[in-house]
Amino acid sequence: MVVVHENNAPHHVVIIGGGFGGLYTAKTLAKANVNVTLIDKRNFHLFQPLLYQVATGTLSPADISSPLRAVFRKSKNTKVLLGEVNDIDPEAQEVILGDRTIPYDTLVVATGANHSYYGHDNWRPLAPGLKTVEDAIEIRRRIFSAFEAAEKETDPELRRAWLTFVIVGAGPTGVELAGAISELAYKTLKEDFRNIDTSETKILLLQGGERILPHMAPQLSKVAKVSLQKLGVVTQTNTRVTNIENDIVTFKQGDKVQEIASKTILWAAGVKGSSIGQVLANRTGVECDRSGRVIVEPDLTIKGYKNIFVIGDLGNFSHQDGKPLPGVAPVAKQEGEYVAKLIQKRLQGQTLPQFRYNDVGSLAMIGKNLAVVDLSFIKLQGFLAWIFWLVVHIYFLIEFDTKLVVVFQWAWNYITRNRRSRLITGRETFEEAKTVTNDVSLTTLKKNSEVRIQESASMSRARVLHVKNQPAS
Numbered sequence: 013m014v015v016v017h018e019n020n021a022p023h024h025v026v027i028i029g030g031g032f033g034g035l036y037t038a039k040t041l042a043k044a045n046v047n048v049t050l051i052d053k054r055n056f057h058l059f060q061p062l063l064y065q066v067a068t069g070t071l072s073p074a075d076i077s078s079p080l081r082a083v084f085r086k087s088k089n090t091k092v093l094l095g096e097v098n099d100i101d102p103e104a105q106e107v108i109l110g111d112r113t114i115p116y117d118t119l120v121v122a123t124g125a126n127h128s129y130y131g132h133d134n135w136r137p138l139a140p141g142l143k144t145v146e147d148a149i150e151i152r153r154r155i156f157s158a159f160e161a162a163e164k165e166t167d168p169e170l171r172r173a174w175l176t177f178v179i180v181g182a183g184p185t186g187v188e189l190a191g192a193i194s195e196l197a198y199k200t201l202k203e204d205f206r207n208i209d210t211s212e213t214k215i216l217l218l219q220g221g222e223r224i225l226p227h228m229a230p231q232l233s234k235v236a237k238v239s240l241q242k243l244g245v246v247t248q249t250n251t252r253v254t255n256i257e258n259d260i261v262t263f264k265q266g267d268k269v270q271e272i273a274s275k276t277i278l279w280a281a282g283v284k285g286s287s288i289g290q291v292l293a294n295r296t297g298v299e300c301d302r303s304g305r306v307i308v309e310p311d312l313t314i315k316g317y318k319n320i321f322v323i324g325d326l327g328n329f330s331h332q333d334g335k336p337l338p339g340v341a342p343v344a345k346q347e348g349e350y351v352a353k354l355i356q357k358r359l360q361g362q363t364l365p366q367f368r369y370n371d372v373g374s375l376a377m378i379g380k381n382l383a384v385v386d387l388s389f390i391k392l393q394g395f396l397a398w399i400f401w402l403v404v405h406i407y408f409l410i411e412f413d414t415k416l417v418v419v420f421q422w423a424w425n426y427i428t429r430n431r432r433s434r435l436i437t438g439r440e441t442f443e444e445a446k447t448v449t450n451d452v453s454l455t456t457l458k459k460n461s462e463v464r465i466q467e468s469a470s471m472s473r474a475r476v477l478h479v480k481n482q483p484a485s
């Protein structure tokens with residue numbers, strides 16, 4: 013369907029989401045004879061594959077973020093709008109942003125996915141996932157606060173809990189987090205503390221399926237497992253988490269139920285489509301899969317609406333081999349490019365064959381000099397794979413100055429093993445107070461004042477902690 017406006021105004025493409033899908037749609041349309049409005053609730057594109065390096069103190073948030081206005085500075089047909097879309101009216105062809113409506117001729121929905129706790133949303137604050145800059149800063153705060161708290165802790169059991177890190181989910185993010193925490197504990201921080209030996213840190217990586225990195229070739233999963241073992245990470249497969257409560261993770265492997273006390277539990281398991289998927293389902297009757305992803309047609313439109321495309325992590329495209337494409341950046345990028353080309357073809361009265369994903373393979377970093385790379389024509393491991401991983405990530409970073417900063421940080425980190433971004437910052441400056449034990453009640457929590465913690469009835473000892481004037485940064 014091609015819309016020609018009476019006043020000859022160009023076709024208006026509205027893109028929701030400036031992640032990989034939306035960004036590459038807009039970039040590919042930059043020279044087309046269309047008007048583009050790119051809407052995002054953030055004013056920057058976030059390079060999520062490197063978020064774990066923010067969470068573990070190697071990079072700063074700005075190193076992996078590109079302001080959308082700067083990216084599209086030279087694209088005169090592209091308008092960037094900051095705002096959160098909360099509704100779509102497909103009959104009126106309008107996108108609704110609070111009390112404002114934006115008309116469209118073609119709509120591209122690329123709002124990505126969020127974490128799924130498989131119905132246990134109460135675990136969310138106890139085991140944060142990694143998706144946004146805020147998540148990364150929160151995880152960084154928890155990791156570095158854990159070492160600080162362990163340094164002060166005199167009770168050996170609690171100290172052990174502080175030095176125990178549990179990661180749920182052994183896809184690339186879980187594996188990369190585990191490797192990076194190991195590097196911190198056994199190398200970077202080793203000489204920085206006086207009361208604790210950071211190499212007593214325990215890192216447990218739990219995986220529901222039968223192998224880690226399940227999307228990779230089995231031999232690479234094995235290599236990754238052995239490499240992690242050498243780094244001090246214990247991996248446990250075929251294991252389901254059944255409860256997270258009071259800093260205790262309960263998990264089940266077959267009939268065996270185990271518990272571990274950990275003050276830092278991180279979630280790198282399931283995903284679910286962003287809420288705009290449900291909005292589309294309610295408004296158009298399109299079907300969503302069990303993970304809330306919108307089922308799309310072979311040309312990435314939704315059933316009955318030739319002018320609405322859903323791409324990236326929010327879409328379920330199962331027209332290639334019957335299975336949905338994975339939620340990875342190259343899928344979102346290629347879908348964005350395809351949609352942009354299809355829109356231009358349609359404006360010329362033509363069309364394109366259905367979308368086809370060109371699988372370029374997958375990679376995961378395990379640690380210094382250690383990665384695994386699974387390409388269709390070659391499998392790499394160890395140092396070569398690590399170099400390949402670095403080059404690919406640098407290549408895909410969006411802005412040139414960001415690439416330089418990241419290269420510099422990596423080189424510095426490689427030589428010194430230092431991590432410059434080890435800042436403990438975050439929403440509650442006095443979170444430390446909560447950290448004294450898992451079973452305390454906070455009687456007062458006020459910034460710039462004293463905080464007192466009282467033990468609950470089940471505690472065996474009284475603990476009082478005073479925190480004064482901690483600067484928020």
Ligand SMILES: Cc1cc2nc3c(=O)[nH]c(=O)nc-3n(C[C@H](O)[C@H](O)[C@H](O)COP(=O)(O)OP(=O)(O)OC[C@H]3O[C@@H](n4cnc5c(N)ncnc54)[C@H](O)[C@@H]3O)c2cc1C
Nearest residue numbers: 029031032033053060061097123124324325339340341344
């Ligand atoms: C920690 C982590 C590590 C990863 N590592 C890799 C990796 O190594 N390799 C790889 O290929 N892939 C990796 N991925 C996956 C990859 O990042 C995603 O597949 C990709 O980002 C999907 O792109 P997208 O455009 O669909 O969504 P996103 O990139 O998530 O972008 C969605 C955008 O929509 C915006 N948005 C959402 N809702 C609204 C709304 N209502 N209104 C306005 N804007 C909205 C968001 O602010 C965001 O900018 C990783 C993901 C994570 C979280």
